[in-house]
Amino acid sequence: MNDMLRIDNLHKRFGDLTVLAGIDMRVAAGETVVLLGSSGCGKSTLLRCINFMETPSAGRIYLHGRLVGEQRNGGMRYRERELCKLRTRIGMVFQHFNLFPHMTVLQNIMEGQVTVLKRGASEAANKAREQLARVGLSDKASEYPARLSGGQKQRVAIARALAMDPDIMLFDEVTSALDPELVGEVLKTMRQLTEEGMTMVVVTHELGFAYHVANRVLFLDQGVILEQGEPQQVLKQPATQRMREFLDGHSLFKLPD
Amino acid sequence: MEWNFWAVLSDFDLLLLGLVNTLKVTALALTFGVPLGLCLAVLRLSTLRPASAVAAFIIEFFRTTPPLVQLFWFFFALPILIDVRMTPFIASIVTFSIQSSAFFAEIFRGGIQSIDKGQWEGGKAMGMTYAQSMRRIILPQAVRRMIPAFMERAIELLKTTTLVSTVAYTDLMFQANDLAQKTFRPLEVYTVVALMYFVLIFVLSQLSIRVEHRLAKSGDSTLR
Numbered sequence: 161m162n163d164m165l166r167i168d169n170l171h172k173r174f175g176d177l178t179v180l181a182g183i184d185m186r187v188a189a190g191e192t193v194v195l196l197g198s199s200g201c202g203k204s205t206l207l208r209c210i211n212f213m214e215t216p217s218a219g220r221i222y223l224h225g226r227l228v229g230e231q232r233n234g235g236m237r238y239r240e241r242e243l244c245k246l247r248t249r250i251g252m253v254f255q256h257f258n259l260f261p262h263m264t265v266l267q268n269i270m271e272g273q274v275t276v277l278k279r280g281a282s283e284a285a286n287k288a289r290e291q292l293a294r295v296g297l298s299d300k301a302s303e304y305p306a307r308l309s310g311g312q313k314q315r316v317a318i319a320r321a322l323a324m325d326p327d328i329m330l331f332d333e334v335t336s337a338l339d340p341e342l343v344g345e346v347l348k349t350m351r352q353l354t355e356e357g358m359t360m361v362v363v364t365h366e367l368g369f370a371y372h373v374a375n376r377v378l379f380l381d382q383g384v385i386l387e388q389g390e391p392q393q394v395l396k397q398p399a400t401q402r403m404r405e406f407l408d409g410h411s412l413f414k415l416p417d
Numbered sequence: 418m419e420w421n422f423w424a425v426l427s428d429f430d431l432l433l434l435g436l437v438n439t440l441k442v443t444a445l446a447l448t449f450g451v452p453l454g455l456c457l458a459v460l461r462l463s464t465l466r467p468a469s470a471v472a473a474f475i476i477e478f479f480r481t482t483p484p485l486v487q488l489f490w491f492f493f494a495l496p497i498l499i500d501v502r503m504t505p506f507i508a509s510i511v512t513f514s515i516q517s518s519a520f521f522a523e524i525f526r527g528g529i530q531s532i533d534k535g536q537w538e539g540g541k542a543m544g545m546t547y548a549q550s551m552r553r554i555i556l557p558q559a560v561r562r563m564i565p566a567f568m569e570r571a572i573e574l575l576k577t578t579t580l581v582s583t584v585a586y587t588d589l590m591f592q593a594n595d596l597a598q599k600t601f602r603p604l605e606v607y608t609v610v611a612l613m614y615f616v617l618i619f620v621l622s623q624l625s626i627r628v629e630h631r632l633a634k635s636g637d638s639t640l641r
Contacts, residue, residue, distance in 0.1 A: 211542060240546070248544035258539030262557050272543035275553055324543055 163225065164189040164328055164359045165210065170219035172205050179205045181383035183219070187328070192360040194370040194391070197380035198406060203363045206380065207330050210361065211250040212243045223249065224327065248276055251321030251329040255336050257313045259305040259320070265292065266301040269320045277324065284323075291319035295349050311342030315349050322353075329353065331362040347373075367410050371395050379403050424600040425609050435592030436613060442506075442588060443575045446513035450574075453514060454521025459551070461526055472522070479519035485580050488512045492584045505586035509578070517574050524566045528559035564632060568625035572618055589613065 165187040172180040179202045187193050195203040208214040210221065212228070215238060221228045228246060229238040260268050269288035273279040279287070292298050295315040305313055314334055321329060331350065335343040347366060351373050354360060364370065370377050370391050377394045379387040387394055387403050398404045425432075460472035479487065492508035495501065532555050540550035582591035593610040597603040 213538065213542065244544045244546055246544075247542055250542075252542040254535060254538065254542075256535050258533075258535040258542075260536065260539065260554055260558075262561075271553065272545070275549055276544040321543070 162189050163187065164191070164223070165361070166222040166225070167210070168220040168222075170206070170209060170221070171217045172202070172209055172214060173217045179383055180209070180216075183380075183383075183385060185378065185385065187359060187361060189359055190357045191375045192354045192358075192362065192373055193376045193378060194374040195361065195363045195378050195380060196365075196367075196370060196406070198409070201380045202383045203380045204332055207332050207361060207363050210328075210330060211247050211252055212238065213252070244276075248272070248324055249327045251324060251326035253314070253317050253321055253329070253331050253334045255333040257305070257310075257317045257337075259313055259317055261305050264302050264304055265297070265308070265316050268305065268316060269323045272320065272324050287323050288319070291323045292316075294322065294352075295319045309342060310338045311345045314338065314346045318346075318349055318353075328359040328361065331360065331364065333363050333365070335364065335366060365410070367395060367407070379406070381406075418604075420605060421602065422605050422609070424602045425596065425605045428596055428600070431592050431596055432589065432610065432613065435587060435589035436617075438586065438592075439575070439578055439588040439590075442509050442513060442578045442581055442586070443571070445510050446517050446574060446578070447571060449510070449514035450517035451521050453518035455525050457518060457522035458525035458529060461522060462529060476519045476522050479516050480523070484512065484516050484577050485583065487516055488580055488584060505581065505584045508584055509581040509586050509588075513574060513578060513581075516577075517570065520570050520573075521567070524563050524570060525559070527566075528563040529555055531562055532558050561632060565625065565629045568621070568628065572621050572625070575618060575621070576614070 163186050165185075167183055167185040170180055170183040170185075171178070183206055185193075185206075195206060197203045205214055209216045216236070218235070220236065223246065229236045229242065231237075260271065263271060266285065266288050269291055270281070270284040273284035273287060274281060289298065289301065292301055295318055297312060297315055297319070300308060300312060300316070305316065308316065317334075318329075334350075335346050338346065343366070347369050350360070350362070350369070354373050362369070362374070372391075374391045376388060377391045378385050379394065379398075381402050386400055387398060394403070395407065398407060457472045457476055460468045461476065463469050463472075488508065491512045492503050492505065495508075496503050529551075536554050536558065537550055540554045545553070578588060579590040581588050582594060585591065589610060593606050597606040600606065
């Protein structure tokens, strides 16, 4: 089985609050998986556990079949060094971009390459220009983020993550902070990545994107995966009442018949 | 009463020497105090409880005790505790480096904490360590915001260094006392010295206002 990512029985608790209550999930290489669910269902937490922005309370995560962390008396132990290295192979794009305002667009995209991957400046700059062209923003290389629109910022953030040559990309509600008219350009960029064979896990409220682009849709509810399958099936013929309610709540979005 | 500046001006080189020494103490205290302040701030912000508590204590202690007491402690008390020879110069540098570092630590802490959490996440997600994020992402942004507070603190430090004259370090104040006794012209001497401090600090504070305006104009706060 060619799993890029495998998650076994993942739990995450914040104090008394259980956010994830046993998630099993596999993502094959080149697959785009969309996580759906209402706010507070744990989908962002799940995404953030994948690159250990949050430390799982229990469960195992494998990347390329290799277990992350080491087992210690029944639990898992994670070393910061291993996690840093892991994160270089997992790209993440955030709702609020998190671009570095004191650096130009090009410097933003070079930063991780130079500081973390220790690439030379010219190699990093070339790579940065390449990725900038990929997201269609070659002319913005020397701008500061403050001068970009939200959609452009988000595409720069995508380019910044891609420049690290990640095995897998995580998208955390990346269009939620954008003006509606800017959402399209970001989704288009993401669709292009899917078509290029990038492995992606996407948390989004854009049902249209899930329907047209995802290979698989997972619906989370109260910390567990309630439904999953091909988007055409899950989104058109939901098996559970909860999922139907969720979809009705999004009725402003018209899905094609 | 009759003003006579001649006595002062003929020995003006003494005051100039004092001025140089005042600047020397201030500059050295800044040189050691700023990095030390950064260390204290990082410790203070650490999630490691004991480290944070120790840093908090040091910061609070040096912010709440009078600098003159600190100076006397380092000059008179420390050599009794441990076998070191304290010259007035070294005692002054040690005192004001540590004393100002406590204030700088609070400025650093405020600056670092003012940076959006998303900036840390941006660095972390691309595999940066805490130190890398701090050095490359957080501090460059925080320092810009801290500049006005820094300048104000540096000026404050310059004024506080007059205390070193009490342990017989030959700063501007010490030289003034010396000259006043020698010439029996305290009125003229202290007037000139006050003017010297005024000019020096006025120029510095004008500079700091200039810098502050430029930062405001470049829109540091709207960059994101």
